[in-house]
Amino acid sequence: MKPINLAEIKPRPGTQAFFRWRQIGDDAILITNLEGNWLILTVEEFTQFARGESTPDSPLHERLLDKNFLRSNYDVQAASERVKARKYFVHGGPLLHVMVVTLRCNETCVYCHASRANMDEVDTDMSIETARKAVDLALSSTNGFITIEFQGGEPLVNFPVVKEIIEYATERNKEIQKRLEFTMVSNFALLTEEKLQYLLANKVQLCTSIDGPEELHNAQRKLPVSHNAFQAAAGWIKRVNEAYIEIGLDPTLYHVEALLTTTKATLGKWKEVVDTYVGLGCKTIFLRPVDPFGFAERARLRLEYPRGEYLEFYRKSVDYMIELNKQGVEILERYAAIFLTKMLRGEDPNFLDNRNPAGAGIGQLAYSYDGKVYSCDEGRMLAATQDQTFCLGDVDTPYRKIVGHETIRAMVIATNLDQQPDCVNCAYNPYCGTNAAYNYKAQGSVFGRMRDNNVCAVHKGIQDYLFEKLAENDPEVMAIFERWTTIRPREHFVQDPGQTPALEAAEAEV
């Protein structure tokens, strides 16, 4: 890309309202404003705009006017409404409650961010008493939506506590009447038909991890005895999807989704990764880079890669996914969907690690097996490597002390992009976010330095790619992006506040 020459353009204040800009092609300059409206201009148009010389009644003037880029006609009311809509989550309170019911895990992953424990380390199981207190704390949240996410280790290892949390939370919610959901992130290897029926009866959304094709998955995720973690997961993905159909759910909406952790070995296998996911019936791939937490830090030489290489992988993968969509295959990339929802719809899908400010403490809390409470999942991952920076107290600490903790205040400030060098001037400011725990781990402070920050590089690179696609304005691609940003609520997974937990019935049948 040939950079534009600002010395030749000679920008000066004129008719423009506040804007930020970024060159995304030889003849394509993106401009965005405070409320997240955007336009892609040619160099000639940008020159006029930057010089404050847009002529009334010209097509450019109309476009600028329409998107609120002109000072003389700046619609303050419209801008504030859009900012308000984008930031609706700010005062919401924690909705995601990650419950680490055990650190024990039956699989050993080379990058395990959670620092799993061996199967005989039963002291890393959450107790029933701690579980109940964690539920009480979660239901104290000011947010009317509560999602309890079971994590580990492998949550199925401590299934009695999973059941206790479901039953106790459902029972308590009869009185509290929140919109309650349960999700479980599991490798599925310990799933049984009995457990599945229980989870289905209690509307627990299931999610697993797939690292790509079988060989790669099994190389990164070691499962003793069968030595085939991939088949264990794939078999249950198929079975769960069948079970959803059996109970009358629409398979296009209700199916198992999986999470990918991109390591150095994944980068060359972009096509195989996408094909594997499509083959398993997944409709979403989340191309997440490896994070520097847990075992991933120790094994970084084997796992890590320059983020430029990741972005090449990302572009090839999503290009291929777009081609598949053109052929009628329904598959979307989650990062793209998050960013596109903000860009195209002016809404925030509330992905907690990619919002401004981020969700640590004010959007999520993580409850460790030992009762300690952390600002976020990454906070408890750091604690597993003896760093308690993000510990807010324990399940006996009053709720208001947890969320009013000074660490949360620091994290809210640190992830506010209006205080972040680089971000204050970045054209992607309205759509972006930073992660304080990641910054702390990777760069030593919750603020981080965006210019050499891997999360920033990934976010910028993905948004570059997406705006390049938007600049091309291919109607087929635009229609695909439109679909990717259509939020289809999965009401089945919302617990009916009046219902009795289905566990007794399920248990009786078994």
Added chain:
Amino acid sequence: MSSENQISFTDIPDAIASASGTDRSVSMTVDSELYPLQAVYGASYIFIDRCYVFIDRPAPGSYRITLSAKQSVEEAEALRQLVGEFANELLSCTWRHQVTQDNRVAIETVTVQAIAGAMGEPSLDDLADFDFTDEALDDPLGIAQSWEEKHGRPSPDAKAKTASEPGADEAKADAEEASA
């Protein structure tokens, strides 16, 4: 720092950074007009897991920051990396300091909304624990006192009243003489 073990960095001016292989430390001198003290503190702090950090003022108008590595760092490249990382962090902290001042209202508003939204209304139990005493208003240095109270001078009201009374001019003259 022993001079025979002094390490030079070819790409960093000697006046800014010097290093000692023996002491496995680097010292940087920065202009206090370019970098506010808060930024120096902020940048220094993130090195305390790797280094012992010393800050002093060798001369008016400058700060000197010495990073002494906790673990063996004798290669010039490793010391240069410390200098470079510190310089970048210092610039980042300095700019953040400026940006935070510029956007203070927006940052505070969002933070207050986020924390207040997550905390919600205090319960009766919370209020029962609340400290309603006026301890926070204790003022041992007399900062909240008026100038007149603090120095035993008559208040402007009292002065006006006194001025209207007979003999006020003499009293004023006596007071001025005493203060002279």
